[in-house]
Amino acid sequence: MSDRLVVQYDCRATGAPAADVARAVAVEQTIEFPAELAPQWIQDEVVGRIESVDDGSFTLSFDPRLFDASIVQLVNVLWGNVSLIPGVRATSIEVPESFRAAVAGPRFGIAGLRERFQAPRRPLLSTALKPIGLSSEEFARTAGELATAGIDLIKDDHSLADQRWSTWEDRVARCSDAVNAADTGAVYVPSLNLPADRLLDAAVRARELGAGAVMVLPGIAGFDMIRAVAEATGLPVMAHPSMVGSHVVGADHGLPVGFVLGMLPRLAGADLSVFPNSGGRFSFSVDQCREIADNCRVSDVPTACWPTPGGGMTLEKVDTIVAQYGHDVCLLIGGDLHRGDLRERATAFRAAVDDLDC
Amino acid sequence: MSDRLVVQYDCRATGAPAADVARAVAVEQTIEFPAELAPQWIQDEVVGRIESVDDGSFTLSFDPRLFDASIVQLVNVLWGNVSLIPGVRATSIEVPESFRAAVAGPRFGIAGLRERFQAPRRPLLSTALKPIGLSSEEFARTAGELATAGIDLIKDDHSLADQRWSTWEDRVARCSDAVNAADTGAVYVPSLNLPADRLLDAAVRARELGAGAVMVLPGIAGFDMIRAVAEATGLPVMAHPSMVGSHVVGADHGLPVGFVLGMLPRLAGADLSVFPNSGGRFSFSVDQCREIADNCRVSDVPTACWPTPGGGMTLEKVDTIVAQYGHDVCLLIGGDLHRGDLRERATAFRAAVDDLDC
Numbered sequence: 280m281s282d283r284l285v286v287q288y289d290c291r292a293t294g295a296p297a298a299d300v301a302r303a304v305a306v307e308q309t310i311e312f313p314a315e316l317a318p319q320w321i322q323d324e325v326v327g328r329i330e331s332v333d334d335g336s337f338t339l340s341f342d343p344r345l346f347d348a349s350i351v352q353l354v355n356v357l358w359g360n361v362s363l364i365p366g367v368r369a370t371s372i373e374v375p376e377s378f379r380a381a382v383a384g385p386r387f388g389i390a391g392l393r394e395r396f397q398a399p400r401r402p403l404l405s406t407a408l409k410p411i412g413l414s415s416e417e418f419a420r421t422a423g424e425l426a427t428a429g430i431d432l433i434k435d436d437h438s439l440a441d442q443r444w445s446t447w448e449d450r451v452a453r454c455s456d457a458v459n460a461a462d463t464g465a466v467y468v469p470s471l472n473l474p475a476d477r478l479l480d481a482a483v484r485a486r487e488l489g490a491g492a493v494m495v496l497p498g499i500a501g502f503d504m505i506r507a508v509a510e511a512t513g514l515p516v517m518a519h520p521s522m523v524g525s526h527v528v529g530a531d532h533g534l535p536v537g538f539v540l541g542m543l544p545r546l547a548g549a550d551l552s553v554f555p556n557s558g559g560r561f562s563f564s565v566d567q568c569r570e571i572a573d574n575c576r577v578s579d580v581p582t583a584c585w586p587t588p589g590g591g592m593t594l595e596k597v598d599t600i601v602a603q604y605g606h607d608v609c610l611l612i613g614g615d616l617h618r619g620d621l622r623e624r625a626t627a628f629r630a631a632v633d634d635l636d637c
Numbered sequence: 638m639s640d641r642l643v644v645q646y647d648c649r650a651t652g653a654p655a656a657d658v659a660r661a662v663a664v665e666q667t668i669e670f671p672a673e674l675a676p677q678w679i680q681d682e683v684v685g686r687i688e689s690v691d692d693g694s695f696t697l698s699f700d701p702r703l704f705d706a707s708i709v710q711l712v713n714v715l716w717g718n719v720s721l722i723p724g725v726r727a728t729s730i731e732v733p734e735s736f737r738a739a740v741a742g743p744r745f746g747i748a749g750l751r752e753r754f755q756a757p758r759r760p761l762l763s764t765a766l767k768p769i770g771l772s773s774e775e776f777a778r779t780a781g782e783l784a785t786a787g788i789d790l791i792k793d794d795h796s797l798a799d800q801r802w803s804t805w806e807d808r809v810a811r812c813s814d815a816v817n818a819a820d821t822g823a824v825y826v827p828s829l830n831l832p833a834d835r836l837l838d839a840a841v842r843a844r845e846l847g848a849g850a851v852m853v854l855p856g857i858a859g860f861d862m863i864r865a866v867a868e869a870t871g872l873p874v875m876a877h878p879s880m881v882g883s884h885v886v887g888a889d890h891g892l893p894v895g896f897v898l899g900m901l902p903r904l905a906g907a908d909l910s911v912f913p914n915s916g917g918r919f920s921f922s923v924d925q926c927r928e929i930a931d932n933c934r935v936s937d938v939p940t941a942c943w944p945t946p947g948g949g950m951t952l953e954k955v956d957t958i959v960a961q962y963g964h965d966v967c968l969l970i971g972g973d974l975h976r977g978d979l980r981e982r983a984t985a986f987r988a989a990v991d992d993l994d995c
Contacts, residue, residue: 351831355879356796411679411683436669441707523721
């Protein structure tokens with residue numbers, strides 16, 4: 280079974296017998312066809328295999344020939360049409376070793392970005408350019424200050440796209456220049472929430488303009504766009520969870536949070552995966568966040584990626600976050616740096632990390 | 638308010654006062670920044686405006702400059718980070734007239750495909766090539782029979798991608814040839830569940846190979862990929878709901894089903910939107926399906942698109958489906974055509990539609 284995709288589903292909320300739901304999902308996710316009418320070998324090899332059925336749950340496994348090394352086909356097999364059935368929740372997903380070995384995964388990951396930022400042991404630091412409505416000149420000035428203060432990754436707020444207040448190319452050019460001029464090793468990370476047919480070209484253009492990393496929104500552009508951007512640019516890629524919540528917050532519907540915000544972006548090649556930390560503006564629990572971080576870092580195939588907890592984090596919480604995740608974490612603090620003098624607070628953010636016993 | 642994006646949210650399941658959630662969402666979806674620290678004009682113009690607060694619900698409106706005519710930014714503003722908050726459900730979404738007028742929308746839509754298929758009044762007929770595991774030769778033979786029998790749109794099962802049993806280019810070439818050879822006006826509709834960086838080129842290649850339409854999976858590739866494929870190919874585009882369920886089936890979380898399966902694909906340019914009909918393998922209600930169809934067809938800006946109810950439909954249900962939707966519907970019957978002689982049952986499918994009092 281080790282080379283098959285293994286998915287556990289909970290179906291108590293459907294009110295139907297688990298054996299019936301198991302048979303329905305095994306067919307729905309593969310041949311979508313009256314099973315008894317399919318050739319025998321297809322019934323035996325292509326239809327999902329029912330590994331076990333318990334009270335209110337069941338486990339299926341899927342032949343890797345259904346998806347080979349394709350991210351889009353992997354998610355289609357494990358959640359495509361089942362997503363339309365209320366009351367079914369995937370509770371555990373084991374991706375075959377062969378798949379994990381076949382994908383490129385993060386180009387940099389934990390080791391690569393430690394080298395990139397000359398940070399052999401400390402957590403990385405990131406922040407976001409806010410608020411939307413400011414001009415590119417204003418963002419660039421702020422970006423330069425943040426780089427000078429010692430922040431490693433200065434990203435666009437995910438809502439910054441190509442609005443008239445700050446158009447995409449103008450912002451990327453100015454912010455890249457400002458961050459690179461600080462000469463601290465910091466990188467500017469533009470958001471790629473752009474039209475589907477412009478996104479890859481824009482990613483390459485961002486590199487030409489001097490951006491040192493890029494941010495993809497897989498809930499909007501698709502998870503495989505992370506891979507495509509990583510391949511096209513060779514830059515570190517940060518994944519942002521906008522729109523992804525639909526797949527994970529349902530009590531009795533959806534996918535495991537650790538898979539969607541940890542393993543899946545990592546398989547697709549994200550070097551950093553942003554998620555809402557416990558104790559912030561969102562209601563993710565400590566256990567959910569641990570599950571995400573575990574999925575970012577467990578084993579080394581593919582390369583581990585940086586859990587990047589954000590969503591309302593503050594300077595005062597740096598020690599708590601590091602205690603929660605250890606040193607292999609990218610700290611993301613946005614608005615809180617603006618509660619006072621920005622340069623001063625950003626410098627304090629870096630100092631708090633440098634003071635850690637690494 | 639008519640030129641703003643207006644969204645009603647239900648937040649009873651959060652357990653928090655609606656006024657508090659309203660303020661949080663208005664900020665989260667725009668500046669994601671301590672509102673009081675933003676310049677006054679940004680607080681006034683860029684932050685979401687609270688239009689009303691009731692017991693357990695609230696209505697926000699958003700400045701169209703946040704998204705202009707961008708599909709990716711529209712969905713980001715109305716559901717991006719809110720998606721990560723359990724217990725918040727968008728119950729109504731009004732897209733500004735200016736947005737509806739600015740997008741290209743369906744190139745063909747209801748009127749265009751009536752002309753394309755010389756079907757001035759009748760419903761359209763579609764089916765899917767199944768089951769995965771067959772060879773391209775087998776699919777092509779079946780596709781030719783279905784075209785000869787009078788089916789208009791012969792699509793790939795959405796799980797057909799680029800698997801070794803039937804590789805993408807080989808299948809598209811053979812099935813296009815077989816359908817075109819029938820010379821009945823039918824079109825073959827290949828699935829574009831392909832890697833993000835191959836998808837647009839493949840869409841153009843499908844046209845070169847003779848495919849008469851293409852199918853996009855926006856839940857996997859992103860909704861804006863519908864628009865990009867329509868622009869790149871000029872072909873009719875069918876949207877398939879794989880993975881989209883996460884956004885719509887939650888009782889107290891998610892987006893309106895009519896928006897996600899009707900208006901949004903239509904705004905992006907889908908000429909046909911597939912969804913699971915009531916009474917089939919899925920549990921969508923008659924009311925939900927009416928909401929989807931209404932969103933496909935209400936008003937004519939942009940061009941109306943074809944509601945395409947499927948998911949376990951049978952020949953015996955043709956009259957019921959037409960009674961449910963009227964004649965502006967694309968009937969999708971898959972596996973049921975194989976319960977007996979395929980050619981005979983496909984011919985009966987067409988005859989059932991020709992017999993309608995149109």
